[in-house]
Amino acid sequence: MMKKFLNRPEDFVDEMLQGILAAHPDQLKYVADDLRCIVRADAPVSSKVGLATGGGSGHLPLFLGYVGKGMLDGCAVGGVFQSPSSEQMLEVTKAINGGKGVLYIYGNYSGDIINFDMAAEMAELEDISVASYVAGEDVASAPKGEEQKRRGVAGIFYVYKCAGAKADEGADLAEVKRIAEKAGASVRTMGVALSPVIVPEVGKPSFTIGEGEMEIGMGIHGEPGIRRGKLLTADEVVQEMMDKIIPDLPFGKGDEVSVLVNGLGATPREELYVAYRKVAEILGQQGISVFKTYVGEFATSLEMTGFSLSVCKLDAELKALLSKAARTPFFEQVQL
Amino acid sequence: MMKKFLNRPEDFVDEMLQGILAAHPDQLKYVADDLRCIVRADAPVSSKVGLATGGGSGHLPLFLGYVGKGMLDGCAVGGVFQSPSSEQMLEVTKAINGGKGVLYIYGNYSGDIINFDMAAEMAELEDISVASYVAGEDVASAPKGEEQKRRGVAGIFYVYKCAGAKADEGADLAEVKRIAEKAGASVRTMGVALSPVIVPEVGKPSFTIGEGEMEIGMGIHGEPGIRRGKLLTADEVVQEMMDKIIPDLPFGKGDEVSVLVNGLGATPREELYVAYRKVAEILGQQGISVFKTYVGEFATSLEMTGFSLSVCKLDAELKALLSKAARTPFFEQVQL
Amino acid sequence: MFDVEAAKAAVHAIRLLMDENQERLIEVDSALGDGDLGLTMTKAFRTADEQLSDSDESDIGTFLAKAGMIMAKAAPSTMGTLVATGFMRGGKMVKDKTELSASDIASFFRAFSDGIIERGKTKPGNKTIVDVVDPVATALEEAAARGDGVGALVEAAESAASMGEEAARQMMSQHGKAAVYREQTIGKPDPGATAGVLIVRGFFEPVRSMNR
Amino acid sequence: MFDVEAAKAAVHAIRLLMDENQERLIEVDSALGDGDLGLTMTKAFRTADEQLSDSDESDIGTFLAKAGMIMAKAAPSTMGTLVATGFMRGGKMVKDKTELSASDIASFFRAFSDGIIERGKTKPGNKTIVDVVDPVATALEEAAARGDGVGALVEAAESAASMGEEAARQMMSQHGKAAVYREQTIGKPDPGATAGVLIVRGFFEPVRSMNR
Ligand SMILES: Nc1ncnc2c1ncn2[C@@H]1O[C@H](COP(=O)(O)OP(=O)(O)O)[C@@H](O)[C@H]1O
Ligand SMILES: Nc1ncnc2c1ncn2[C@@H]1O[C@H](COP(=O)(O)OP(=O)(O)O)[C@@H](O)[C@H]1O
Ligand SMILES: [Mg+2]
Ligand SMILES: [Mg+2]
Ligand SMILES: [Mg+2]
Ligand SMILES: [Mg+2]
Helix, strand or coil, X not given: CCCCCCCCHHHHHHHHHHHHHHHCCCCEEEECCEEEEEEECCCCCCCCCEEEEEEEECCXXXXXXXXXXXXXXXXXXXXXXXXXXXXXXXXXXXXXXCCCCEEEEEXXXXXXXXXXXXXXXXXXXXXXXXXXXXXXXXXXXXXXXXXXXXXXXXXXXXXXHHHHHHHHCCCCXXXXXXXXXXXXXXXXXXXXXXXXXXXXXXXXXXXXXXXXXXXXXXXXXXXCCCEEEECCCXXXXXXXXXXXXXXXXXXXXXXXXXXXXXXXXXXXXHHHHHHHHHHHHHHHXXXXXXXXXEEECCCCCCCEEEEEEEEEECCHXXXXXXXXXXXXXXXXXXXX | CCCCCCCCHHHHHHHHHHXXXXXXXXXEEEECCEEEEEEECCCCCCCCCXXXXXXXECCCCCCHHHECECCECEEEEEEECCCCCHHHXXXXXXXXXXXXXXXXXXECCHHHHHHHHHHHHHHHHCCCCEEEEEECCECCCCCCCCHHHCCCCCCHHHHHHHHHHHHHCCCCHHHHHHHHHHHHHCEEEEEEEEECCECCCCCCECCCCCCXXXXXXXXXXXXXXCEEEECCCHHHHXXXXXXXXXXXXXXXXXXXXXXXXXXXXXXXXXXXXXXXXXXXXXXXXXXXXXXXXXXXXCCCCCCEEEEEEEEEECCHHHHHHHHXXXXXXXXXXXXX | CEEHHHHHHHHHHHHHHHHHCHHHHHHHXXXXXXXXXXXXXXXXXXXXXXXXCCCCCCCHHHXXXXXXXXXXXXXXXXXXXXXXXXXXXXXXXXXXXXXXXXXXXXXXXXXXXXXXXXXXXXXXCCCCCHHHHHHHHHHHHHXXXXXXXXXXXXXXXXXXXXXXXXXXHCCCCCCCHHXXXXXXXXXXCCHHHHHHHHHHHHHHHHHHHHHC | CEEHHHHHHHHHHXXXXXXXXXXXXXXXXXXXXXXXXXXXXXXXXXXXXXXXCXXXXXXXXXXXXXXXXXXXXXXXXXXXXXXXXXXXXHHHHCCXXXXXXXXXHHHHHHHHHHHHXXXXXXXXXXXXXXXXXXXXXXXXXXXXXXXXXXXXXXXXXXXXXXXXXHHHHCCXXXXXXXXXXXXXXXXXXXXXXXXXXXXXXXXXXXXXXXXX
């Protein structure tokens, strides 16, 4: 049974966008007469590389939630769990190009890749230089050695944040892309889910997880994970996830990291902190120090119950960029 | 069936606090050797009225989430849905008293009142001046004319924010209390719930809401609301809530307000924005303008599905205070 | 007639009564509230009993006030704090004594009741524990004034408690979680009143057994 | 042999085939993916058909490229964009003509297939629509080189499509949502390949009926 606050399911995405635009008119606007082409209210920002993202709806704050000062310039918004069109991406690209080119930063999903590549081709025809960074850091989605196959999930936050801060410094397209690649290569993520979601237009769960069961490594669209098993304690789940994350980069003694504990939608903040308690303990034991911890909802899947852990290794350059102030409708940070 | 990330249910609150303290050591600390006595890392702030709150756990960001720069100085933390003890409140009071006295701001729940009154009496014995403001703005919890019986819910955010900004100006205890009262008197809230919650130590839902049903006006501990009925569309629910909220203060043509759309725990942010779309439409029709909109989780009830709407009437004084920057582990705002 | 040893025995007796009646307290509190009363009352008196059983305090007033302070810390629910307040105010009222006379016991219960009334911002008639302890205090005052013997005193207190509990059942809740149920609370027992009866009964248990 | 009117009829024919096979497409895509293929393919071709049925374009290449652009906008799923890319690249290849010869049709399908390969960063053998359109392009090139008549040309294309679909069934998915199921995809039809067969069949429908 679908228990949601909705009007007509087919209007869900557009009504959500109307709500977001009504709530944050000082921060966001739409272009090309298309609600799904969202850009900063002050776009284009001249003499700055424009940062664009895009992807399916249902993952707030992803993707459009990070459009704002110090992070992104624009976002093409798709249907629930569906890619936006290349044309929408192109419109966003044109609207945010401040003369220094545009960097696409998005997750490793084939529909998005194909559309962003098409948009990039169209943008080049309009003399806009475009570069792309495809984020993928979910260690559960492909084994080490096949990193290019990995899904991008909450870890993309670090890519947005660092690349956004770099673009604000006036860096050129290649340099901003270098930072996106560096941040992306420094982060590893893994998730766990306890319950499925209902896509409004579908009206019933697209998969099931049995009573008393959990799926470790599940993706945010319900992609199968590493294993399904009986529900473990918070400490056991975190241990299993960290045992995959830490050796993958690998993270090690003396490293300084930032940690992101991300709720997938319905998991209370209280439980995220219970999980973080164990993360901090494990990192402490391994001699890894934490510079900054984020706990909350950064990349969700409607009302999915579960959470993901992301760990990002910092050097002086990334640390300085991560520390910069930012202000978007979904993420506000003072200079650290 | 309880599907939660937990270790031993009886350790839930303390482990959550350990996680919070591990995540935000630059912002929070605990005093009196008791994890449940949380204060700002830099407490006591001298020559500033100290602001304390307290209440049961399970409502994050309430209550301790608003301890930080520009808002509160300390919080006594209770068990899930239970009051902290007067002794814990006293310890917090002593730790945050910067010499100008302490204002208690908390919600209208009898356990909390009785304990805060007791703590105030004990604090006075230790020569700390204490004043109290008990927030209660839920229009569904008692009829107009019996405002003093109303529950305090998400609207307390405005009281914390404005009183916190006032205290930062160096105002004295009476003046900060005046602002707390003024903000509290300017806000009205109403909520709706679709699903119950499970208190970890209880292990099963404390009440039920039938399939396809909703409870309009339900409180965050499951207190009965105004009516239970079949699930309406988002627009219908919002209309019904606004029809109670607007005439209660009353809000009217020419007023300037701030709106808070608060998720109760499991409701996706997308749905909150679908709801806000209708709120903005209704306010627009009535000639009420919106200065600032907050959408997110500000006062929750574990994994309850539902949301609340709060509307706060602003004059120049409250607007200036609301606009001030603040930084707590759960709420960050640049100067507007 | 009532020294620190008796007070220790009283705390212990209340503890046993709370333990015995835990399920019933949960049940009555579930009907009108959140059902935690069985847990908070057992916790309050268990902690007080454990921490005070080898106390060498000889001042009966100080001893009773200390019991209240322990309860406040151990069980910060509404009733936990109200009962704690009762013991603290009652204890303060009979300070600097090693033994309580009949009229001292009456003063203790009067201060106990008034403390709850003040802390709870309430009065008799609102379907609370006050509807038990206020008539108990009155009955004790009258019995003491009459010069009743121990047996009659205890009987006066206990029958006032039972009648108070019964009267409270017919009232409408005005406070706390129960208040939202309004008319539906009429005819149902008030959890706090039920716990109040157990406190009164346990308090007089040592006197009763001495008297046997 | 193949002018803009034939191309309009082809788009219409593909639309009808997608409508007829919507349930089957949903089914095969649900087994390996998210089940949206039935919706995206009908939407892509319905929109193209509606927007182009009264087009007065006479350049057949421009017309086919336009069809692709409409699809890209209407159906931004993986297959929607890939098929759109195929039409756009194929159309560009045969621009400035009012009619396609057999070898022009072969060029169209070769560019169609290469466009998808480039856009999808893939190659034949990865269990995708490419495993249908690449052998179709090869078969058309060979038939054109042999100077086959219309009937033989169409037959060569359609049998290459069916064989490609069958071959794809035995492959393991390397791309998109299906890739996570790895070995489990072997033996199951590839949704994109199934849609590809419908596109090829519909494309030659006007030729086939002219020839009847
Ligand atoms: N303001 C008040 N004054 C006196 N007694 C009160 C008051 N509010 C509640 N009570 C008593 O407390 C009882 C409920 O206690 P308890 O279960 O501890 O409450 P809660 O669970 O709400 O904290 C009620 O049955 C009533 O007797
Ligand atoms: N990279 C790729 N290159 C070529 N074809 C692909 C690629 N990825 C997927 N496909 C084809 O697309 C089909 C799935 O299309 P579609 O249902 O639109 O995908 P999605 O729902 O994931 O966006 C697959 O069956 C396959 O034939
Ligand atoms: Mg209770
Ligand atoms: Mg309680
Ligand atoms: Mg699909
Ligand atoms: Mg799809």
